[in-house]
Amino acid sequence: MSRRSVQGLWRVLVEARVTVTTLRRHGHVYVGDPERKAVKCGGVGSGVMINHWFFRKYEPLGATFPFLIIVAQPPAVLVFGGGSLVSDLLYTYVVFLCSLGLSIVVYRLSPLHPLAQFPGPTIGKITQLWTLWQTLQGYKYLYHKSLHDKYGPYVRIGPNEISVIDAPAVQKILGGLDKGRYYESGRHKLTPPAIVCLSGEAHADRRRVWNRAMTTASLKEYEPLIVKRALELVSRLHGHQHAPIDFVAWIDFFALDLMGDLAFGGKFEMMKDGQDSDGLGKRIRWFVKNVVGQVPWLISTLQSIPGVDQVVREFNSFGQNLAKKRIENVAMGTKDLWYHLADEAGLENEKPSLENSAADGIVALVAASDTVASTLCSFIWFILSHPKCYGRLQEELDRIIADEDPFAAAARQQLPYLSACLNETLRLHPPLPSNGTRQVYPTQPAQIIAGKSIPSGTTISTPAYSLHRNPDYFFPSPDEFLPERWESDSQFTRHYVSAFLPFSSGPSNCVGQSFAKLEMRMVLCILFKSFELRFAEGFDAKAWPSGMQDFFVITRGPLDLSLPEILGTRKGIEALAKFLQASGAFTKSGRPRKKAELPVFADEPDPQMSDDEDDGG
Numbered sequence: 089m090s091r092r093s094v095q096g097l098w099r100v101l102v103e104a105r106v107t108v109t110t111l112r113r114h115g116h117v118y119v120g121d122p123e124r125k126a127v128k129c130g131g132v133g134s135g136v137m138i139n140h141w142f143f144r145k146y147e148p149l150g151a152t153f154p155f156l157i158i159v160a161q162p163p164a165v166l167v168f169g170g171g172s173l174v175s176d177l178l179y180t181y182v183v184f185l186c187s188l189g190l191s192i193v194v195y196r197l198s199p200l201h202p203l204a205q206f207p208g209p210t211i212g213k214i215t216q217l218w219t220l221w222q223t224l225q226g227y228k229y230l231y232h233k234s235l236h237d238k239y240g241p242y243v244r245i246g247p248n249e250i251s252v253i254d255a256p257a258v259q260k261i262l263g264g265l266d267k268g269r270y271y272e273s274g275r276h277k278l279t280p281p282a283i284v285c286l287s288g289e290a291h292a293d294r295r296r297v298w299n300r301a302m303t304t305a306s307l308k309e310y311e312p313l314i315v316k317r318a319l320e321l322v323s324r325l326h327g328h329q330h331a332p333i334d335f336v337a338w339i340d341f342f343a344l345d346l347m348g349d350l351a352f353g354g355k356f357e358m359m360k361d362g363q364d365s366d367g368l369g370k371r372i373r374w375f376v377k378n379v380v381g382q383v384p385w386l387i388s389t390l391q392s393i394p395g396v397d398q399v400v401r402e403f404n405s406f407g408q409n410l411a412k413k414r415i416e417n418v419a420m421g422t423k424d425l426w427y428h429l430a431d432e433a434g435l436e437n438e439k440p441s442l443e444n445s446a447a448d449g450i451v452a453l454v455a456a457s458d459t460v461a462s463t464l465c466s467f468i469w470f471i472l473s474h475p476k477c478y479g480r481l482q483e484e485l486d487r488i489i490a491d492e493d494p495f496a497a498a499a500r501q502q503l504p505y506l507s508a509c510l511n512e513t514l515r516l517h518p519p520l521p522s523n524g525t526r527q528v529y530p531t532q533p534a535q536i537i538a539g540k541s542i543p544s545g546t547t548i549s550t551p552a553y554s555l556h557r558n559p560d561y562f563f564p565s566p567d568e569f570l571p572e573r574w575e576s577d578s579q580f581t582r583h584y585v586s587a588f589l590p591f592s593s594g595p596s597n598c599v600g601q602s603f604a605k606l607e608m609r610m611v612l613c614i615l616f617k618s619f620e621l622r623f624a625e626g627f628d629a630k631a632w633p634s635g636m637q638d639f640f641v642i643t644r645g646p647l648d649l650s651l652p653e654i655l656g657t658r659k660g661i662e663a664l665a666k667f668l669q670a671s672g673a674f675t676k677s678g679r680p681r682k683k684a685e686l687p688v689f690a691d692e693p694d695p696q697m698s699d700d701e702d703d704g705g
């Protein structure tokens with residue numbers, strides 16, 4: 089509400105008070121002390137009851153109107169009840185707010201609350217601000233795991249929010265309910281919504297476009313870009329061979345460079361620069377953090393404060409500028425991700441606007457960079473922490489990818505142990521450990537899910553981190569890295585694949601999962617075929633996971649590695665560098681992109697013929 093409206097409201101109250109006082113003076117209204125008290129008590133009491141009725145159960149859609157209503161009531165009571173405006177105002181506020189707060193707390197803890205059947209911590213039942221606090225700390229995923237360990241598969245984590253890790257119920261929730269209000273929060277009301285903010289039919293329309301971008305044929309078109317960037321990564325790491333490197337930083341550069349190529353025609357050159365010069369990674373992380381999403385009713389109010397929404401606006405116009413450059417610089421019909429998001433093939437009845445496609449391009453940057461980077465870093469950490477697994481993985485890669493192009497092999501060959509290690513990594517370190525929420529709308533009837541009634545107005549979390557470590561589904565040793573549990577002849581007592589949901593499930597699951605798996609396999613194959621990886625000397629590997637923080641997507645601390653050995657032949661690496669020079673991989677943005685082609689290692693000599701003499705013994 090604007091300043092003028094607040095001033096208007098205040099004037100009405102003052103005028104009303106003057107009128108009541110004048111009438112009293114002329115004997116039209118007689119309000120003696122007892123009556124005055126009665127009017128005030130009655131006003132406060134009925135105000136509390138009315139407000140209680142309104143606020144006890146559901147969160148409001150926005151905070152501004154309820155806030156003003158609450159703020160305006162005590163002065164209104166004083167106007168009609170009499171009393172000194174200044175001396176009584178504070179007192180009336182205290183009585184009014186405390187009574188209202190108390191009545192709501194009592195109701196939320198009482199058996200009358202629709203979620204009373206679900207156990208949970210008292211503070212969580214009382215206020216959503218507790219979840220906000222946990223989110224700000226970055227360890228919400230660990231807190232929720234501890235709650236599930238204590239209370240079981242259904243926990244009430246907020247006044248109107250439950251967390252569920254009962255696999256059949258989770259499948260139904262993700263398969264049948266719409267996205268929770270959390271997702272609305274990343275969007276500014278003046279900008280077009282990206283796919284993540286949409287539900288229902290609008291979501292299905294957008295999802296159709298994304299699905300086209302992720303077919304097997306589309307992924308094949310993206311392979312040359314993955315190859316180009318993965319080779320660049322290897323070449324840059326090769327350049328840093330004599331000093332420890334922060335693998336997290338380099339993988340972040342790789343993932344963002346690649347998504348820049350795919351979504352906006354190659355706009356970032358972080359690997360080339362060896363740094364995130366524009367601070368894009370930081371901005372993305374800030375954007376994704378979105379802790380306000382925990383209290384969605386605050387969002388519209390916050391967005392109406394000038395300057396607060398600046399980051400969201402800036403990010404949107406940043407996306408639109410990238411989109412314009414992509415259109416100017418890249419030939420129409422180049423089948424990258426933008427080609428599909430902008431529906432350049434003209435398959436939709438209504439072509440998406442540039443703003444819409446740009447919003448989805450930004451989502452691609454956000455959704456595809458930290459998730460993939462986080463998984464790759466965790467993979468390397470797990471493998472280096474388990475030397476036996478490293479041995480088995482290297483043996484599989486050397487056996488299956490003996491003379492072949494490692495990228496083609498990664499894309500097409502069965503690599504069962506690599507897949508098992510990747511699954512085990514995603515099980516123990518899912519990049520979205522708390523996952524997005526779902527909701528039963530206040531206007532919907534209660535939903536019966538796995539025999540439990542989930543009342544209207546409930547938000548539901550299905551945290552992958554807790555689900556994946558639930559001993560009912562993964563046993564024995566649910567907290568240990570044991571890739572063997574994914575092998576076909578596994579002897580593990582419990583192994584329920586339906587409880588493995590790193591990419592979520594249902595109509596809003598991860599649309600990019602096939603691409604993510606392809607990209608990760610290709611990068612891992614070339615890394616393990618090129619280097620012997622080790623933790624850098626002095627690096628505290630055991631402490632590394634404790635630096636993982638849950639800001640929707642996991643963030644990680646540095647992962648210092650050294651690359652003591654190049655496993656490929658020296659001539660092979662030189663050939664690779666030559667290929668990179670020629671391929672245009674190091675061109676800075678702005679230059680026309682060359683037609684991407686799968687590289688061939690044709691000029692790599694047979695290692696047995698020439699390697700020894702070249703290495704100089």
Ligand code: HEM
Nearest residue numbers: 283284455456459460520524590591592596598599600604
């Ligand atoms: C290891 C990598 C990845 C993981 C673990 C992951 C995980 C997820 C999860 C859990 C969701 C759903 C959240 C929910 O249910 O509320 C999701 C949604 C999404 N992901 Fe991914 N993701 C990954 C990589 C990617 C990549 C590479 C892309 C794009 C190229 C992508 C694009 C998307 C999009 C667009 C959505 C929203 C889908 C919708 O609303 O319909 N993701 N992702």
